[in-house]
Amino acid sequence: MTNIVSSLGRTTIAFILEAGAVFIMLGKVSRYLLQLWKNRRLVYEQMMVIGVQSVPLVLFVGVFAGAVASIQTAYQLKGYISYNYLGAATSVAIFIELGPVLTALVIAGRVGASIAAEIGTMKVTEQLDALESLAIDPLRYLAMPRIFSGFFMIPILTILADFVGIMGAYLVAYINLDLAPEIFFGSVKEFFSLLNVFSGLIKAFFFGGTTAIIGCYVGFNTSGGAEGVGQSTIRAFVLSSALILLNDYLLSIILF
Numbered sequence: 001m002t003n004i005v006s007s008l009g010r011t012t013i014a015f016i017l018e019a020g021a022v023f024i025m026l027g028k029v030s031r032y033l034l035q036l037w038k039n040r041r042l043v044y045e046q047m048m049v050i051g052v053q054s055v056p057l058v059l060f061v062g063v064f065a066g067a068v069a070s071i072q073t074a075y076q077l078k079g080y081i082s083y084n085y086l087g088a089a090t091s092v093a094i095f096i097e098l099g100p101v102l103t104a105l106v107i108a109g110r111v112g113a114s115i116a117a118e119i120g121t122m123k124v125t126e127q128l129d130a131l132e133s134l135a136i137d138p139l140r141y142l143a144m145p146r147i148f149s150g151f152f153m154i155p156i157l158t159i160l161a162d163f164v165g166i167m168g169a170y171l172v173a174y175i176n177l178d179l180a181p182e183i184f185f186g187s188v189k190e191f192f193s194l195l196n197v198f199s200g201l202i203k204a205f206f207f208g209g210t211t212a213i214i215g216c217y218v219g220f221n222t223s224g225g226a227e228g229v230g231q232s233t234i235r236a237f238v239l240s241s242a243l244i245l246l247n248d249y250l251l252s253i254i255l256f
Contacts, residue, residue, distance in 0.1 A: 022217050025139070029216075032137075032144040042145040050111050050146070050212075051153030058157045059164050061106050065098045066090065066165030070172040083177055087184035088191035090169040095196040099162040101248055104207030107154060108240035112211040115146055116236030119219025120229040128220075143216040147209065154208025155201045162200065199255045206247050211240045 173179040218236040
């Protein structure tokens with residue numbers, strides 16, 4: 001029993017120390033936001049990597065997320081509620097949950113792990129030390145552009161995912177249920193709420209920032225050569241995914 005309590009105590013202390021280190025890093029990075037225009041080239045590059053290059057994957061996930069949502073919603077409505085409300089039910093689910101959460105999880109796998117691997121490789125090969133020897137702060141050069149782009153680009157990707165998700169849901173409803181477009185989109189319009197849309201975008205804002213911050217933090221604390229880089233890649237994805245779901249729960253309580 002004593003060993004369990006001791007282990008739990010060490011784990012709790014380690015968690016608090018790591019959480020503190022993350023916020024300290026974020027505080028240092030935030031100072032460079034005042035120099036955003038000066039470092040715009042670095043920011044544009046990361047916006048391309050995080051945002052533009054992720055568009056095909058996000059569109060693919062969005063279409064099939066909407067299609068699955070339409071099938072599952074139709075199954076639950078069958079025999080209870082008219083299919084005339086299928087569009088409304090599906091669109092609300094996409095705006096609030098499926099769009100932001102699935103987009104964030106995809107980005108965590110594609111971008112968060114990539115950030116950790118890239119910065120981690122630079123750490124174990126002493127490229128970060130080389131930057132410091134040239135009077136270049138790695139937080140300004142590497143972390144700030146990635147974190148800002150994460151906050152900024154994920155909501156934009158979520159908007160794309162929402163749009164193609166609703167289109168995917170409509171295609172399934174039209175093909176499987178022969179539901180007319182005016183009925184499907186009529187119910188979407190009838191029950192449309194800006195609160196649902198902005199709630200999803202607020203979630204996406206925090207999800208994107210969380211993914212980029214965790215990727216940078218894990219990368220900067222990588223050690224152990226090539227094996228350490230591999231472990232950091234996995235750790236960044238696992239932590240990002242867990243925090244995305246935790247933030248989803250907390251934000252849902254606050255927003256709704």
